[in-house]
Amino acid sequence: xxxxxxxxxxxxxxxxxxxxxxxxxxxxxxxxxxxxxxxxxxxxxxxxxxxxxxxxxxxxxxxxxxxxxxxxxxxxxxxxxxxxxxxxxxxxxxxxxxxxxxxxxxxxxxxxxxxxxxxxxxxxxxxxxxxxxxxxxxxxxxxxxxxxxxxxxxxxxxxxxxxxxxxxxxxxxxxxxxxxxxxxxxxxxxxxxxxxxxxxxxxxxxxxxxxxxxxxxxxxxxxxxxxxxxxxxxxxxxxxxxxxxxxxxxxxxxxxxxxxxxxxxxxxxxxxxxxxxxxxxxxxxxxxxxxxxxxxxxxxxxxxxxxxxxxxxxxxxxxxxxxxxxxxxxxxxxxxxxxxxxxxxxxxxxxxxxxxxxxxxxxxxxxxxxxxxxxxxxxxxxxxxxxxxxxxxxxxxxxxxxxxxxxxxxxxxxxxxxxxxxxxxxx
Numbered sequence: 001x002x003x004x005x006x007x008x009x010x011x012x013x014x015x016x017x018x019x020x021x022x023x024x025x026x027x028x029x030x031x032x033x034x035x036x037x038x039x040x041x042x043x044x045x046x047x048x049x050x051x052x053x054x055x056x057x058x059x060x061x062x063x064x065x066x067x068x069x070x071x072x073x074x075x076x077x078x079x080x081x082x083x084x085x086x087x088x089x090x091x092x093x094x095x096x097x098x099x100x101x102x103x104x105x106x107x108x109x110x111x112x113x114x115x116x117x118x119x120x121x122x123x124x125x126x127x128x129x130x131x132x133x134x135x136x137x138x139x140x141x142x143x144x145x146x147x148x149x150x151x152x153x154x155x156x157x158x159x160x161x162x163x164x165x166x167x168x169x170x171x172x173x174x175x176x177x178x179x180x181x182x183x184x185x186x187x188x189x190x191x192x193x194x195x196x197x198x199x200x201x202x203x204x205x206x207x208x209x210x211x212x213x214x215x216x217x218x219x220x221x222x223x224x225x226x227x228x229x230x231x232x233x234x235x236x237x238x239x240x241x242x243x244x245x246x247x248x249x250x251x252x253x254x255x256x257x258x259x260x261x262x263x264x265x266x267x268x269x270x271x272x273x274x275x276x277x278x279x280x281x282x283x284x285x286x287x288x289x290x291x292x293x294x295x296x297x298x299x300x301x302x303x304x305x306x307x308x309x310x311x312x313x314x315x316x317x318x319x320x321x322x323x324x325x326x327x328x329x330x331x332x333x334x335x336x337x338x339x340x341x342x343x344x345x346x347x348x349x350x351x352x353x354x355x356x357x358x359x360x361x362x363x364x365x366x367x368x369x370x371x372x373x374x375x376x377x378x379x380x381x382x383x384x385x386x387x388x389x390x391x392x393x394x395x396x397x398x399x400x401x402x403x404x405x406x407x408x409x410x411x412x413x414x415x416x417x418x419x420x421x422x423x424x425x426x427x
Contacts, residue, residue, distance in 0.1 A: 001082065008080040009091045017051035021064075026089050026097065028068045033099040035068040035085050111149045114157040121161050124168035126211045131164070133210070140216055141206030148199055156199065162188045163203035167211075176231030177276050183232060196223065224320040228272070234320075239272040241322040244301055245310030246288065246329075249280040265304040272321040281328035285309045288329055289364060289423060292316060292340035292349065296412045296419070306424040317349060323356075330357050337364040339419060342371045342403050342410025343380055344387025351390045363395065364422075365415050368402040374414035380407055 012018045020041060028037040041048060044064035053059050056066065056074050072085045080088075090097050098106065112135075119131050133139030148156040169187040170178070184194040194201045208226050209216045217223040227234040244267045248258040255278065261268045287309040291297050297313035304311070314322045329336065338353055338361065340346035347366075354361045385407070391400035403410065412419075 004080060005083050005087050005091050008083045008088055011080070012088070012092060015051055017045070017047040018055075020048060021052065022089065022092055025068060025071060025085065026093060029086060029089060029097050030100050030103070032068075033102075035072040038065060038067050039071070040065045107146070107150045110153040111146050114145070114149045114153055114160060117157045118160045118164055122164040122168060124164070124171050126171065127164035127167050127207070130167075130207050130210050131160075139206070140210045141203050144199075144202060144206070159198070159200040160203055162193050162200035163207055166194055166200075166204055167207050170230065170232070173231075177228070177233045178231060180227060180232050180234045221317055221319060225323060228320050228324065233272060233276065239319045239321040240269055241275075241312065241314070241319060241325050242267060242269045242294075242297065243310060243312040243325070244268065244304045245283070245307055246312075246325075247282045247284060248278055249282070250278060265307070267301055267304070270321060270325065272319075272324060275321055275324045275328075278328065280332060281325055281334075282332040283310050283329065283334045286333065287335050287337065288312060290314055290326075290336060290338040290353075291412060291419070292338075292346055293412045296339075296416060299413075299416060300420055300423060303420060303424055308423065308426060311423065314349070316345070318353070326353070326357065330360055333360070335360050335362060337362045339364040339366060339412060339415070341412055342366075342374065342399070344384035344390075347396055347400055347403065348387045348390040351394050351396055354394060354396075363399075365418055366396065366399055368399050370415060370418075371399060371402050371406075371410045373418075374410040374412070375406060376409045376411055376414075378409040380409055 012022060021039065024039040024041065028039065029035070031037060041064040042062075044052075044060070044062070049060045049062075049064055052064055052066070055078075056070070060066075068085070075081075075083065075085060075088070086097055115131055115135050119128070119135075122128060122131065130139050134142050134145065145156060145160060148159070166183055166187040170183060173183075180194055181191040185191040187193075188200070192198070194204050196202065196205065205223065205226065206216060208230055212226065212229060214226065217226050224234045224239060244265060245262055246258075247262065248255050248270075258268060285308060288311075289309055290312045291300070292314055294313055294315055297311065300311060312322070312325070318326070326336065336353070336357055338350055340350050350363060350366055354363070380403070385404060388400040388404050391397050
């Protein structure tokens with residue numbers, strides 16, 4: 001019988017026109033678990049119709065259509081009588097034919113085995129809670145883990161355990177913050193195991209999101225903020241914020257190096273690494289002014305010696321370092337006055353900061369009359385216009401409506417005289 005099956009497979013392989021027909025037959029067998037359902041190739045080629053004519057002994061119209069039962073019956077009328085359709089399909093494709101239900105059950109079994117393996121090895125409370133939720137099909141990362149477990153259960157299990165061990169290691173640390181690569185090396189012996197491109201790194205992000213009750217971040221700055229919220233430094237050097245005039249406190253009072261820069265009215269760029277060593281940040285006047293644009297910041301700082309209050313630059317979307325500094329200022333009760341560009345990105349940043357610091361935040365020259373002063377002829381892109389919806393229900397709604405109506409960019413550079421005057425006059 002085995003020789004007959006091999007001969008049958010050789011016959012169909014010798015004619016490539018049968019291939020799509022057999023692919024469709026396999027789909028029906030997987031669906032029903034037996035010869036059932038209809039095969040239809042509405043775009044059948046002349047070669048496929050001719051192959052079907054030879055097999056069935058009848059002609060076919062432009063749309064090739066027959067039932068799976070008819071193919072099984074016709075197969076038994078050939079010299080390969082005794083070879084059933086399932087045997088043909090399994091030998092032709094070199095795989096066991098499973099029904100969709102059987103495949104789903106096998107996939108669930110593989111996932112369950114992966115989760116059981118991890119549950120037996122992890123110890124931390126958060127890891128245990130996460131695995132329990134994954135078993136219930138609810139935890140963040142369930143879909144990702146399920147897909148990977150279906151393809152490579154052993155590798156998926158190892159990645160899951162690495163993610164959980166990293167959380168266990170993080171919870172047991174007495175000193176924070178810790179660099180991501182250091183945590184990864186301590187927990188897995190591989191400093192790159194938690195890179196965001198690896199499965200264990202992706203699962204670790206899901207675990208951090210689960211512990212925080214937050215959605216999985218979809219942008220790099222959101223991801224870095226999630227790490228930082230758990231005491232992990234992902235990129236502590238290139239995450240920067242620039243300021244002039246702030247009082248930056250270390251252990252025992254104002255940091256001596258930053259005090260000298262403040263007294264000399266010199267611009268100071270702070271990395272996330274340097275900010276992690278600070279105990280606090282404050283303004284001598286209880287006010288701090290923020291601008292989005294680096295060129296505007298630099299131009300204003302030509303008169304930094306005359307500023308009555310500190311000035312910061314977020315350089316567009318605030319980095320983790322910028323948010324860390326703003327959090328320190330908010331903790332000290334410093335009022336924040338922010339000025340940005342009049343486009344989707346600038347107004348959405350303003351809305352985000354307002355939502356983050358609702359009691360301390362003030363838009364600074366961000367009203368419709370300010371937009372009228374700095375409106376350009378540069379048309380906004382559709383993506384920029386769509387971001388204006390972030391301003392609904394905020395104090396920026398009138399400004400967003402004005403920008404949407406005109407459809408043009410408004411640039412901070414054209415407000416420099418007003419910004420400079422208010423920074424150098426007595427508030």
